[in-house]
Amino acid sequence: MSQSFKALVVEDAGGAHKTSVQELGMDRLPAGEVTVRVAYSTVNYKDGLAVVHRGRIIRSYPMVPGIDFSGTVVDSQSPEFKPGEQVVLNGWGVGERHWGGFAQMARAKAEWLVKLPAGIGLKQAMAIGTAGYTAMLCVMALEDYGIKPGDKEVIVTGAAGGVGSVAVAILARLGHAVAASTGRPEQADYLKSLGARTIVARGDFDKPGKPLDAERWAGGIDSVGSQTLATVLSQVRYGGAVAACGLAGGTNLPATVLPFILRGVGLLGVDSVMCPRPRRQAAWARLAKDLPFDKLDAMTTVHGLDQVPALADAILKGQVRGRAVIDLG
Numbered sequence: 001m002s003q004s005f006k007a008l009v010v011e012d013a014g015g016a017h018k019t020s021v022q023e024l025g026m027d028r029l030p031a032g033e034v035t036v037r038v039a040y041s042t043v044n045y046k047d048g049l050a051v052v053h054r055g056r057i058i059r060s061y062p063m064v065p066g067i068d069f070s071g072t073v074v075d076s077q078s079p080e081f082k083p084g085e086q087v088v089l090n091g092w093g094v095g096e097r098h099w100g101g102f103a104q105m106a107r108a109k110a111e112w113l114v115k116l117p118a119g120i121g122l123k124q125a126m127a128i129g130t131a132g133y134t135a136m137l138c139v140m141a142l143e144d145y146g147i148k149p150g151d152k153e154v155i156v157t158g159a160a161g162g163v164g165s166v167a168v169a170i171l172a173r174l175g176h177a178v179a180a181s182t183g184r185p186e187q188a189d190y191l192k193s194l195g196a197r198t199i200v201a202r203g204d205f206d207k208p209g210k211p212l213d214a215e216r217w218a219g220g221i222d223s224v225g226s227q228t229l230a231t232v233l234s235q236v237r238y239g240g241a242v243a244a245c246g247l248a249g250g251t252n253l254p255a256t257v258l259p260f261i262l263r264g265v266g267l268l269g270v271d272s273v274m275c276p277r278p279r280r281q282a283a284w285a286r287l288a289k290d291l292p293f294d295k296l297d298a299m300t301t302v303h304g305l306d307q308v309p310a311l312a313d314a315i316l317k318g319q320v321r322g323r324a325v326i327d328l329g
């Protein structure tokens with residue numbers, strides 16, 4: 001095992017934050033049963049918030065941000081994991097309370113780790129990342145509610161982002177007719193290449209409308225929140241549902257109860273961070289089976305650790321398309 005490793009460290013000097021790439025000794029790693037050589041991490045929206053110090057994501061300093069990583073076990077005090085095994089970690093407060101994935105080495109509780117299913121490599125695992133795993137949790141939530149491929153479209157909001165891109169690709173692969181809502185009309189061809197049948201302008205959703213509108217969607221996956229989620233809810237058909245996982249457009253929900261009590265519409269909350277392990281394992285197994293990996297490649301760009309601050313800024317401005325992977329090799 002190497003004696004030192006590179007990490008992106010965020011420090012707090014009396015309220016002034018400093019972010020830098022540092023060379024650290026192995027003795028700096030936090031406590032945990034399993035030590036992992038990190039291969040890849042990724043920049044999710046929450047990583048953007050953490051790195052630019054918005055939304056109080058980081059709870060203790062110094063912190064290595066990065067809410068997810070994939071890598072190879074190099075040391076394990078747990079009978080569950082052996083050196084050489086490939087693992088993925090999403091959430092559990094990693095990159096917030098516990099050092100995360102923007103480092104060449106990480107140490108974590110065994111119960112936080114998921115073994116990579118056959119068919120998903122280390123780079124693909126982070127091309128999926130927390131955004132893609134959350135997209136699959138959203139698909140599973142819609143399925144649990146009884147939403148099946150059919151005549152009406154499923155709407156995906158924030159479609160050109162990370163959650164949105166993976167959601168479009170999975171839903172299309174499963175046979176759903178997919179409508180992709182985006183504020184970037186120049187991404188229409190990209191979204192169609194992922195499987196979207198219809199492109200809808202973000203502006204169709206982000207202004208107040210009727211509390212109950214024409215039944216337009218079989219269901220939805222929403223990563224935007226606020227007025228966008230309220231509008232989608234008002235347009236879901238009888239018995240449909242929306243899986244809500246994001247707040248890119250805001251945290252409020254200016255809606256009425258009418259879609260719920262007159263159409264039996266379901267509002268399904270999706271959390272990836274504390275999601276129980278069996279559900280995570282099921283989501284990763286489903287990703288191995290139902291995600292079209294050629295489409296995943298098309299939505300992924302790869303960057304170095306020193307590019308994380310610029311990517312953090314860009315993702316909060318809605319400028320990152322698809323998934324931004326960080327190569328720690």
Ligand SMILES: NC(=O)c1ccc[n+]([C@@H]2O[C@H](COP(=O)([O-])OP(=O)(O)OC[C@H]3O[C@@H](n4cnc5c(N)ncnc54)[C@H](OP(=O)(O)O)[C@@H]3O)[C@@H](O)[C@H]2O)c1
Pocket residue numbers: 043044045046130131134157158159160161162163164181182183184202223224228244245246247248249250270271272273315316317318319320322
């Ligand atoms: N619940 C969970 O456990 C969980 C897990 C992962 C992510 N999330 C949340 O899901 C959201 C998406 O995450 P992500 O990593 O996919 O981020 P992302 O790549 O930045 O995607 C967000 C997308 O939302 C759209 N958008 C951005 N700002 C907007 C605004 N002001 N109004 C309307 N639309 C806007 C943009 O898509 P277009 O350009 O196509 O319009 C953007 O690409 C974030 O809020 C994140 O915190 C939650």
